[in-house]
Every structure is written in C-alpha cells, then in structure tokens.
Amino acid sequence: MVIPFKLELREFKNTPIPITNFVTDESQIYQMDEKQFICVRENVDLSVRFKCDDPNAKLYMDGLDTLPARSVQQDEKGDIYISPSNEEIYLYKQNNRNQSTDDKEDYYPLVPGNYQIRVELDGQIYYSWFKVKPKQMTEEEWEVMKNEIEETLRGLAQELIGKKSSISFYKNSPIPITVLRKLIIIKRDYYKWIQALQQICDNPRIQIKKEYSLIPTEKNPLIDEKTIRYHLRHPESKNHLYAPKHTRKYDLLENRWIRYILNFLIKEMTDALQYIVKYKEKAQKELEAEERYYSDDNIRVIRKKKALFELKEFEEFAKRVRNECYRILQVPWMDEVKNEKPVHIPHVMGLDQRYRTMYQLYRSLKNDDVSVxxxxxxxxxxxxxxxxxxxxxxxxxxxxxxxxxxxxxxxxxxxxxxxxxxxxxxxxxxxxxxxxxxxxxxxxxxxxxxxxxxxxxxxxxxxxxxxxxxxxxxxxxxxxxxxxxxxxxxxxxxxxxxxxxxxxxxxxxxxxxxxxxxxxxxxxxxxxxxxxxxxxxxxxxxxxxxxxxxxxxxxxxxxxxxxxxxxxxxxxxxxxxxxxxxxxxxxxxxxxxxxxxxxxxxxxx
Known part of the structure; x- marks a missing residue:
C-alpha cells in the first residue's frame, strides 16, 4: 500500500526504522501478523518522526498521553496526537544525571507490549502496530495477569451455575460443581419433565401387531382373508380357525430410551445423595461450632443455617426424583422393554413432545462441562x-x-x-x-x-x-x-x-x-x-x-x-x-x- 506520509521510529542513535505496513479497515488490524510488527527495545531512547505534506494530518499512538503537554496536541475529543514535523519527538529519553532538575523532562518508558498507531489524513484512517520487546520477568507477569482474568471468570461461571443456591458458595464444598449443576437442572425443569414422564407412563408409544393362531370357533374369533385362505387349504380344521389377534408391542427404541434415562436418573440421584449426606454432616458440625461463639443473628450463623436448609431440601428432592423413577420402572408394560442403552436415536424422539422433553433432560445432564x-x-x-x-x-x-x-x-x-x-x-x-x-x-x-x-x-x-x-x-x-x-x-x-x-x-x-x-x-x-x-x-x-x-x-x-x-x-x-x-x-x-x-x-x- 502506498501511504501519503512518512513515519519512522529511531532507537538511541541507530538508523531510523520506517513503518510502512498499514491497513485502512479497522477490522483488519487485529488480523495483522504480529511477526511483521516493527520491534523496539524497552528502556532505550526512542523517538518518532511524522512527516506529511498535509499539515492537518494527525498521528495518534498509544503512550502519547505521558509526554509533556508542549510536545503534543489535543483534539476536540480530548485525544492526544502529534502533527507533522521534520523534528523528532522523543517517546522516551533517559535523563542526563548532570542535567539540572529544572531542565529535566521525565519520560515514561513504554512498557512491553503491542502499541497501536493511527494516522488520520484527508478523511482516511491508516492503522498499524509496533512492538516493545519485554524483559522476561515482565512477560511472566503479563501471563499471570491473563491467567488471573481467565481463572476469575471461570470461577464466576461455576458460581453462576448455582447462583440461586447458598451451598454453591459454601466454603470448601465437597459437592462437585457438576453434581450441583445436575441437581439444579433437574429441579428447575422438574414439573415439565415429570409431567411428560407421567404421560408416557399412562400412554406409551406402542406398535400394534397381528399374531395368528388356531382359535376354537366357539370363541368367535376375528376372520380376515388370511383366515379364509388357511381354511380352504386345511378343510380338516373344522373346529378351529386360523385367526388374528391384535397385540401391543412396547419394546420400541423410544421406550428403551425412557428406561435407560430412568436408570441414569436413579444413578445420578444416588451419587448426589452420597455427597449431600457427607456435606450435611460437615455443615451441621460447623454450624454447631459457630453457634457456640456467635448469636443467631450473626451473618456466619445465618449463612450456614441457610446452606444446611438447602442441603436438606436437595436431599428430599433427590429422594423424590429417585422414587418417581423407580415407580415408573415398575409399571407392567416396562417389563417388556429391554434394559439396554439404545445405539440409535429414533426419529420419533424429536417428534413426540413427551419423549423429546425426556431426551433433552438427559442431554443437558450428560453435558458435564461448565464451559466458558x-x-x-x-x-x-x-x-x-x-x-x-x-x-x-x-x-x-x-x-x-x-x-x-x-x-x-x-x-x-x-x-x-x-x-x-x-x-x-x-x-x-x-x-x-x-x-x-x-x-x-x-x-x-x-x-x-x-x-x-x-x-x-x-x-x-x-x-x-x-x-x-x-x-x-x-x-x-x-x-x-x-x-x-x-x-x-x-x-x-x-x-x-x-x-x-x-x-x-x-x-x-x-x-x-x-x-x-x-x-x-x-x-x-x-x-x-x-x-x-x-x-x-x-x-x-x-x-x-x-x-x-x-x-x-x-x-x-x-x-x-x-x-x-x-x-x-x-x-x-x-x-x-x-x-x-x-x-x-x-x-x-x-x-x-x-x-x-x-x-x-x-x-x-
């Protein structure tokens, strides 16, 4: 790209380094290859020269706000810029120890990192970067800072999963966040999925089959074309008819899924109850210890009582869910359904609202990751x-x-x-x-x-x-x-x-x-x-x-x-x-x- 200005950086007394790699679309600046950035060293004298035929051109750069006011100008928005000039402007200059205090100008050494450059000229904006190379210790501190941000926000993510529960904030909680999350999901959608489950229990999907057998004529069995053909081929069977009988088949893929999901819920609730019981005992002991030193209106006592109350609520809820699952598994038609995990997901799991609700619950619970x-x-x-x-x-x-x-x-x-x-x-x-x-x-x-x-x-x-x-x-x-x-x-x-x-x-x-x-x-x-x-x-x-x-x-x-x-x-x-x-x-x-x-x-x- 041909640029209508000249921009140079110069370290100490070295040869000036021209910056020529610019883009005019702001969205492209973050796609620029960092390896192509002009690099300068930390704590070394650094100057910039901005030359342009248009005296109204403006150079904006990170770090200009630290320069003495007489070296820069300010636009109507309060942003600091440099106007074109043949003179060098120091971005950083080490003081001469022999210089008098009154004559000294303190310059802020640019901290290691990437610095954005923006040139505004005749209605067009040009963007680029330069880089200050860091010392190793500074680079490590940045990495710590970035890690602290990510760890804090991941911690917030876990906290938000259980933000309506006191126990999620309880110090040293032995309940894993994944278990707590599942309890909250099941409780949040309880009336929705339990209603769907009861409807399936009362009226499951079935397949009607015709099964033929010899039935005594005195029982007046159903007669169809297959019965008549059999009778013509077997005239000796005078007292019996080869007649159809309609039977219901419950062992369908979608019903196997329901059986599998119920067993899955039973296992999850059993595991959760183990954690809850362990946690409840710990919380009870801590509450008793707190009550020996603090009154009932102390915030520490109030929080622990609230956590203990919610633990008991979760315990009762987990037992209720498990009992409901056991009850459905004991209905007669469930005996005909194979107890195995289906390999495929039938199309009907997405069409029948009742079955879709149960499968969505299962999918939500299987997603163990609290992702950020x-x-x-x-x-x-x-x-x-x-x-x-x-x-x-x-x-x-x-x-x-x-x-x-x-x-x-x-x-x-x-x-x-x-x-x-x-x-x-x-x-x-x-x-x-x-x-x-x-x-x-x-x-x-x-x-x-x-x-x-x-x-x-x-x-x-x-x-x-x-x-x-x-x-x-x-x-x-x-x-x-x-x-x-x-x-x-x-x-x-x-x-x-x-x-x-x-x-x-x-x-x-x-x-x-x-x-x-x-x-x-x-x-x-x-x-x-x-x-x-x-x-x-x-x-x-x-x-x-x-x-x-x-x-x-x-x-x-x-x-x-x-x-x-x-x-x-x-x-x-x-x-x-x-x-x-x-x-x-x-x-x-x-x-x-x-x-x-x-x-x-x-x-x-």
Missing part, C-alpha cells in the same frame, strides 16, 4: 497490554466490591446476566457496561469506560454526572446511592506504568505537567452533578455539586516506584498499587473506607 465461551473481541485485550491491565483491574474491583470485607451482592449486569446451566458466554466489556450491586440500603452502579455527558440536561437518575472537561471516559466509575438517592462517586483509572510517570508532585502546575496528571485532576475537579440527594431534598436539583469523593490511580508494582508525597489531601487523588497475586486486604479496606465516607455525606445534604 469467550467473546472473540477478547483477542484484542490479550494483544494490548495496557488494556489487559485495565480489564484485570476492573475485575479486581468487582471482586473487591463482592468480598466479605466490603460486602456487596451483584443484582445484574455483564456476565452476571447469564442464565445457562451448562455454559457461560463472557460478553465483551463494551464501553458503558454497568453492573448493579446492593448492600442493604446502599446501591452501587459500577460502570466501565462510560462516556460522561457535557451538560446536566443529559444526566438522569441512572447516569447522574456530567463533566466540563474533555477527559470524560474514566476506566471505572462507582456511582453510590443511599435510600435510592445518588450521593457521590469514586473514579478509578488503571495505569500500567511506573508511579513516577503517573503523578509527580514536583511538576505541579508548570508546563512540564503530563496529560495523565491533568486527566486525573480533571476527574476530581471537573465532574459535576445536579442530582445529589434530590429525593431527600428536591431543592438540591438547583445546586451544582462536585460529587467525586476520590480519584484512584491504580498502578502495578515497579522497581522505579519511589516513595512519593500523596496527592490525596491536596487533589483528592489516591495512588493505589495493585499487581497480580497481591493480597487484596489493603485495597478492599481503602475501598470500604471511601464508600463509607460518601454515604456519610448523605446526612449533610
């Missing part, structure tokens, strides 16, 4: 390390809100809307995805990458904030409601970079301040609302309030992270370190503390 189906767009996250940290951080925030220490329960949203009993499709985290949480009278809306409107007319009770800044898409936003009244928010942004390149108090308000610092400050100072506590006091709708209690800049552990003066007191910005495998206690305690601060403000409005 990933939206194809997740391949985008795995390639983009900045976004990988972002989704990882958002999932950690979900986990923190649901932890025992913070104590919220999910009501709906995202993956939690799944209703399948055998698989969970993990939907893509689209911008604007909302998850609803509740704890008593406190309600939380957790929003991912949601755009803020620019005026109060576009706000609502569900989306109560707006902004006066172009920085209007925080990674995560926690809107907090008390007594169904909006009270305030917490904004969270995930920065996969050393702390020094997120916030540097030495830069303050001078021209060296980075766009990242401006962005964080803007989330605290520019977000507004006219919806704060308007149910409690309708006159509050006339007041413009800055409702963001704190802005969190979440960043991973890094050897370059210095001890730094916190901007929390002066700017309301909390610097929060969070890396894969970290203990979440401190994170959860801080989150709980800020939520309580927001709720306490309800009484001042």
């Amino acid at each position: 189906v990933w939206d194809k767009q997740y391949q985008y996250y795995w390639k983009r390390t900045d976004l990988l940290y972002e989704i990882w951080g958002h999932i950690k925030l979900i986990q923190a809100l649901r932890s025992e220490r913070v104590g919220f329960k999910v009501e709906k949203g995202w993956i939690f809307d799944n209703d399948s009993s055998s698989s969970v499709k993990v939907p893509f985290l689209e911008p604007g995805t909302v998850i609803h949480f509740r704890k008593g009278d406190i309600k939380i809306h957790l929003l991912y990458d949601s755009s803020l409107p620019f005026n109060s007319k576009e706000t609502s009770s569900e989306n109560p904030v707006y902004t006066g800044s172009t920085h209007n898409r925080p990674d995560s936003r926690i809107d907090i409601f008390y007594m169904d009244d909006y009270v305030g928010s917490i904004v969270v942004d995930y920065k996969n970079r050393p702390l020094i390149y997120i916030w540097d108090s030495r830069k303050g308000g001078n021209h060296y301040r980075t766009d990242t610092m401006n962005q964080l400050d803007s989330y605290k100072s520019s977000i507004r609302s006219k919806m704060v506590c308007i149910k409690k006091n309708p006159s509050n709708s006339e007041k413009v309030v800055h409702p963001v209690e704190e802005v969190w800049a979440v960043y991973p552990r890094n050897y370059k992270n210095p001890k730094m003066e916190s901007p929390l007191e002066d700017y309301g910005i909390r610097l929060v370190e969070l890396s894969p495998k970290d203990d979440m206690k401190n994170f959860e305690e801080q989150l709980n503390e800020v939520i309580e601060k927001v709720i306490n403000k309800y009484y001042s409005y």
Whole structure:
C-alpha cells in the first residue's frame, strides 16, 4: 500500500526504522501478523518522526498521553496526537544525571507490549502496530495477569451455575460443581419433565401387531382373508380357525430410551445423595461450632443455617426424583422393554413432545462441562497490554466490591446476566457496561469506560454526572446511592506504568505537567452533578455539586516506584498499587473506607 506520509521510529542513535505496513479497515488490524510488527527495545531512547505534506494530518499512538503537554496536541475529543514535523519527538529519553532538575523532562518508558498507531489524513484512517520487546520477568507477569482474568471468570461461571443456591458458595464444598449443576437442572425443569414422564407412563408409544393362531370357533374369533385362505387349504380344521389377534408391542427404541434415562436418573440421584449426606454432616458440625461463639443473628450463623436448609431440601428432592423413577420402572408394560442403552436415536424422539422433553433432560445432564465461551473481541485485550491491565483491574474491583470485607451482592449486569446451566458466554466489556450491586440500603452502579455527558440536561437518575472537561471516559466509575438517592462517586483509572510517570508532585502546575496528571485532576475537579440527594431534598436539583469523593490511580508494582508525597489531601487523588497475586486486604479496606465516607455525606445534604 502506498501511504501519503512518512513515519519512522529511531532507537538511541541507530538508523531510523520506517513503518510502512498499514491497513485502512479497522477490522483488519487485529488480523495483522504480529511477526511483521516493527520491534523496539524497552528502556532505550526512542523517538518518532511524522512527516506529511498535509499539515492537518494527525498521528495518534498509544503512550502519547505521558509526554509533556508542549510536545503534543489535543483534539476536540480530548485525544492526544502529534502533527507533522521534520523534528523528532522523543517517546522516551533517559535523563542526563548532570542535567539540572529544572531542565529535566521525565519520560515514561513504554512498557512491553503491542502499541497501536493511527494516522488520520484527508478523511482516511491508516492503522498499524509496533512492538516493545519485554524483559522476561515482565512477560511472566503479563501471563499471570491473563491467567488471573481467565481463572476469575471461570470461577464466576461455576458460581453462576448455582447462583440461586447458598451451598454453591459454601466454603470448601465437597459437592462437585457438576453434581450441583445436575441437581439444579433437574429441579428447575422438574414439573415439565415429570409431567411428560407421567404421560408416557399412562400412554406409551406402542406398535400394534397381528399374531395368528388356531382359535376354537366357539370363541368367535376375528376372520380376515388370511383366515379364509388357511381354511380352504386345511378343510380338516373344522373346529378351529386360523385367526388374528391384535397385540401391543412396547419394546420400541423410544421406550428403551425412557428406561435407560430412568436408570441414569436413579444413578445420578444416588451419587448426589452420597455427597449431600457427607456435606450435611460437615455443615451441621460447623454450624454447631459457630453457634457456640456467635448469636443467631450473626451473618456466619445465618449463612450456614441457610446452606444446611438447602442441603436438606436437595436431599428430599433427590429422594423424590429417585422414587418417581423407580415407580415408573415398575409399571407392567416396562417389563417388556429391554434394559439396554439404545445405539440409535429414533426419529420419533424429536417428534413426540413427551419423549423429546425426556431426551433433552438427559442431554443437558450428560453435558458435564461448565464451559466458558469467550467473546472473540477478547483477542484484542490479550494483544494490548495496557488494556489487559485495565480489564484485570476492573475485575479486581468487582471482586473487591463482592468480598466479605466490603460486602456487596451483584443484582445484574455483564456476565452476571447469564442464565445457562451448562455454559457461560463472557460478553465483551463494551464501553458503558454497568453492573448493579446492593448492600442493604446502599446501591452501587459500577460502570466501565462510560462516556460522561457535557451538560446536566443529559444526566438522569441512572447516569447522574456530567463533566466540563474533555477527559470524560474514566476506566471505572462507582456511582453510590443511599435510600435510592445518588450521593457521590469514586473514579478509578488503571495505569500500567511506573508511579513516577503517573503523578509527580514536583511538576505541579508548570508546563512540564503530563496529560495523565491533568486527566486525573480533571476527574476530581471537573465532574459535576445536579442530582445529589434530590429525593431527600428536591431543592438540591438547583445546586451544582462536585460529587467525586476520590480519584484512584491504580498502578502495578515497579522497581522505579519511589516513595512519593500523596496527592490525596491536596487533589483528592489516591495512588493505589495493585499487581497480580497481591493480597487484596489493603485495597478492599481503602475501598470500604471511601464508600463509607460518601454515604456519610448523605446526612449533610
């Protein structure tokens, strides 16, 4: 492809490397061969030169937001870009130790990963990538982060299978998730399949057969053409007629399937009962131990009692299912049906609603795998390390809100809307995805990458904030409601970079301040609302309030992270370190503390 511009990267003092492999269809960018990406090294001086005859051309690139404001420009959406120039612009440059502090410009070294390039020129957009080669340890940390995301979502998938059952969340449950899932499927569809089974019991499919034999004439047997022909050939048989007798044949393929399914259900329920009895004994002992130290209204005692109650319900249900299956197997016509697994599935299993219901139940139970189906767009996250940290951080925030220490329960949203009993499709985290949480009278809306409107007319009770800044898409936003009244928010942004390149108090308000610092400050100072506590006091709708209690800049552990003066007191910005495998206690305690601060403000409005 001939491109109407020139783009080069240069490491240290090496020869510039031109980037020429571009596509113009955004959907093709994720199909580009990673082996063809231009590669540069981590922590090496790196510059870019963007030349074009059209001065209105714009170069957008991951990582430009960390450059000094005077090196870049900002479009009407708040996105950072570089204009064409013959000059090189440094993306990263190591400081000269002999340089004075005032003259130093701190550059953020690009973290290893794939970086997207976008050039907008005369109504056309060109896309490409370049790659920063990682150190081995960093690469391993990424792998841990990706694995944590997958393991967390698989855990959610199992939890969602039994989301209506207390026992599925019971610690160290000896009931395998596959057994629990089968119990839930059978119980959920019980009245549907038991009705179909009873109808089969009362009126099974049969085949009518004619069987001929010599019958005494005094019994007035049926006579047909075959009877007459036999009589003409055998005139000596005067006192008997070779007559037909209609008989019912029950040993049909579809009835063998029903017998096989009933035996299958009996075995499954017997196995489940063994687990339930073992679990019930364990739960009873733990409850008795808890009751010695806690009162009946303690949450630990309440949860264990609820789990024990559901265990007893499951035990009774499993026994009832097994007894029903035994009862059907004992009806007279079932004796004629062979007790073997059919090799083929007859066509009638799909045509007769009763038989189809039973076979569908069997198929659902045989599917033992609790599968997680990933939206194809997740391949985008795995390639983009900045976004990988972002989704990882958002999932950690979900986990923190649901932890025992913070104590919220999910009501709906995202993956939690799944209703399948055998698989969970993990939907893509689209911008604007909302998850609803509740704890008593406190309600939380957790929003991912949601755009803020620019005026109060576009706000609502569900989306109560707006902004006066172009920085209007925080990674995560926690809107907090008390007594169904909006009270305030917490904004969270995930920065996969050393702390020094997120916030540097030495830069303050001078021209060296980075766009990242401006962005964080803007989330605290520019977000507004006219919806704060308007149910409690309708006159509050006339007041413009800055409702963001704190802005969190979440960043991973890094050897370059210095001890730094916190901007929390002066700017309301909390610097929060969070890396894969970290203990979440401190994170959860801080989150709980800020939520309580927001709720306490309800009484001042």
